[in-house]
Amino acid sequence: MNYLLHILILINIYIVLSVSLNLLAGYTGLLSICQAAFYGVGAYATALLSLKAGWPWLGTVAFGIIISGVISVGIGTASLRFRDDYFIIATLAFQVLLYSIMQNWIDLTQGPLGVSGIPQPLILGWQVSSNGGFFLLSLFFSALTFLFVRRIVNAPYGRVLQAIREDDLFALSLGKNVAAYKVSAFVIGAMLAAIAGSVYATYITYIDPTSFTVNESIFILAIVILGGSGSVLGSLAGAVFLVVVPELLRFLGMPSSISANIRQILYGTLLVVCMMWRPQGLIGKYSFQKDGSNR
Amino acid sequence: MTDKWFEIDGLNKSFDGLQALADFSCSVREGEIVGLIGPNGAGKTTLFNAITGFITPDAGNVTFRGVELIGMPSHEIVTLGIARTFQELRLIRRMTVIENVLLAFTNQPGERLGNLFIRWRASSIKEAENHKRAISLLEEVGLAEKSHGPAEDLSYGQQKLLSLVCCLAVGANLLLLDEPVAGLAPHMIEKILLIIRNLQAQGKSVVLVEHNLEVVMQVCNHVVFMAAGKKISEGTPEEVRNDPSVIEAYLS
Numbered sequence: 288m289n290y291l292l293h294i295l296i297l298i299n300i301y302i303v304l305s306v307s308l309n310l311l312a313g314y315t316g317l318l319s320i321c322q323a324a325f326y327g328v329g330a331y332a333t334a335l336l337s338l339k340a341g342w343p344w345l346g347t348v349a350f351g352i353i354i355s356g357v358i359s360v361g362i363g364t365a366s367l368r369f370r371d372d373y374f375i376i377a378t379l380a381f382q383v384l385l386y387s388i389m390q391n392w393i394d395l396t397q398g399p400l401g402v403s404g405i406p407q408p409l410i411l412g413w414q415v416s417s418n419g420g421f422f423l424l425s426l427f428f429s430a431l432t433f434l435f436v437r438r439i440v441n442a443p444y445g446r447v448l449q450a451i452r453e454d455d456l457f458a459l460s461l462g463k464n465v466a467a468y469k470v471s472a473f474v475i476g477a478m479l480a481a482i483a484g485s486v487y488a489t490y491i492t493y494i495d496p497t498s499f500t501v502n503e504s505i506f507i508l509a510i511v512i513l514g515g516s517g518s519v520l521g522s523l524a525g526a527v528f529l530v531v532v533p534e535l536l537r538f539l540g541m542p543s544s545i546s547a548n549i550r551q552i553l554y555g556t557l558l559v560v561c562m563m564w565r566p567q568g569l570i571g572k573y574s575f576q577k578d579g580s581n582r
Numbered sequence: 583m584t585d586k587w588f589e590i591d592g593l594n595k596s597f598d599g600l601q602a603l604a605d606f607s608c609s610v611r612e613g614e615i616v617g618l619i620g621p622n623g624a625g626k627t628t629l630f631n632a633i634t635g636f637i638t639p640d641a642g643n644v645t646f647r648g649v650e651l652i653g654m655p656s657h658e659i660v661t662l663g664i665a666r667t668f669q670e671l672r673l674i675r676r677m678t679v680i681e682n683v684l685l686a687f688t689n690q691p692g693e694r695l696g697n698l699f700i701r702w703r704a705s706s707i708k709e710a711e712n713h714k715r716a717i718s719l720l721e722e723v724g725l726a727e728k729s730h731g732p733a734e735d736l737s738y739g740q741q742k743l744l745s746l747v748c749c750l751a752v753g754a755n756l757l758l759l760d761e762p763v764a765g766l767a768p769h770m771i772e773k774i775l776l777i778i779r780n781l782q783a784q785g786k787s788v789v790l791v792e793h794n795l796e797v798v799m800q801v802c803n804h805v806v807f808m809a810a811g812k813k814i815s816e817g818t819p820e821e822v823r824n825d826p827s828v829i830e831a832y833l834s
Contacts, residue, residue: 438698439695439698442692442698442702442705443684443690443692443693443705443709444692444693444694444695444698446677446681446684446685446693447685447693449674449677450674450677450685453674453675453676453677454672454673454674456636456668456672457668457672457673457674458685459636459656459657460634460656460660460665460666460667460668460672461660461665461685461686461688461748461752462656462657462660462661462665462688462752463657463693464655464657465657471695475695
């Protein structure tokens with residue numbers, strides 16, 4: 288039961304990460320690969336503030352959201368000066384940069400040693416300590432993220448984002464402030480990812496930089512693509528699928544040293560299969576390819 | 583006021599030594615349809631790009647109702663009341679026809695993130711209102727029954743028409759239309775010319791880039807002929823047609 292709840296908690300965390308990245312990658316067409324960096328910012332905010340300053344958990348979440356928002360304004364504004372493939376490279380650079388800060392700013396983050404003993408949250412008198420409690424907590428935030436993103440992508444705001452994905456010059460000619468829309472989507476995505484970090488840190492009670500690498504960013508992107516870019520429900524399905532499938536390998540009785548490697552092969556194969564036969568993902572409507580006009 | 587309504591003064595732009603605009607000046611009055619003609623590569627589209635902020639000219643001024651446009655971001659120029667279409671068809675093909683029109687309206691508070699949570703009612707009221715306006719715009723041009731299908735299912739002519747409807751929905755006072763009837767069947771051309779004349783009746787101005795001289799002669803009050811980035815001739819359609827320098831430029 289505890290194991291099942293653990294899987295469900297992980298799914299919830301990845302739903303937050305992938306739904307927030309879908310806002311960028313799926314809806315706005317900005318293939319960012321630094322989502323894991325903002326995930327890390329949230330996690331370190333919670334870890335350090337609750338341990339060193341004794342902040343209540345909700346306070347650390349709020350701070351994580353704000354600091355991730357502030358950092359993403361800078362990263363977003365800088366990266367969005369580049370287009371298409373160059374934007375992806377720029378976000379990759381910032382992912383590596385933030386990872387090296389976590390790794391090397393020893394005084395603050397304790398570097399590769401990581402931060403351990405992160406306290407479990409006390410929320411309005413409710414002490415969360417069991418896996419059931421953490422499941423409810425993570426479910427609350429994944430539902431909140433899901434509803435929030437679904438609300439904004441279905442609103443006129445989301446229509447502009449999708450227009451920018453399809454043809455940003457057309458959107459510009461209709462008087463939309465394309466640059467500001469892109470930055471705003473980038474910042475919201477980063478702020479939501481920080482929430483996932485805060486939940487993860489308090490649940491696992493130990494974090495180190497290896498949880499927030501480029502690989503993690505690519506994994507989140509794989510969820511978005513496999514689930515269906517431009518579909519909030521797709522990200523949900525993708526998160527369930529990509530978290531559960533590798534777990535199934537355990538039941539095949541494979542030693543963990545092999546299954547860990549098989550996992551990587553599996554992700555790669557799934558992505559290739561997805562690109563070849565179902566480019567729109569499990570649920571999505573659109574593939575990443577833009578329509579014919581701009582090729 | 584009428585004289586200084588929209589004015590282009592001494593625009594220069596070169597790309598890697600190629601002079602796309604050479605000291606180009608002209609003006610547009612309120613309620614006027616200006617035809618902009620000239621051979622390929624004359625700088626007509628470059629001129630539109632410079633006016634709308636898509637490129638920055640090397641020198642010169644563009645003023646609209648006394649406001650300097652050079653250096654202003656494109657989206658602000660649109661909100662001042664200048665809208666454009668593109669020579670190549672630009673639409674959101676994977677959205678429905680009506681969504682394309684809804685996107686073009688500039689008055690939707692729900693396009694601002696903050697309003698979605700504070701003023702979400704204003705957003706949905708406006709959306710319903712815009713929906714009606716979009717349907718009536720589409721009815722006028724005969725696209726209403728296609729409004730809920732994706733734009734990519736329309737024929738080329740209908741897509742061209744839709745891109746013009748989007749430009750109308752922006753609600754601008756000056757419309758820059760880049761070859762709106764190129765490649766269209768005669769009945770479509772009639773439809774589009776009717777829309778352009780209607781705009782004039784509403785006191786709006788149009789600058790029309792067009793290769794179809796017959797269309798230009800039919801609909802324009804004033805014609806500007808340009809070649810190699812320079813203004814060669816301007817005047818009434820008759821005058822420009824009979825100007826020897828125009829004939830020479832076309833032949834050379």
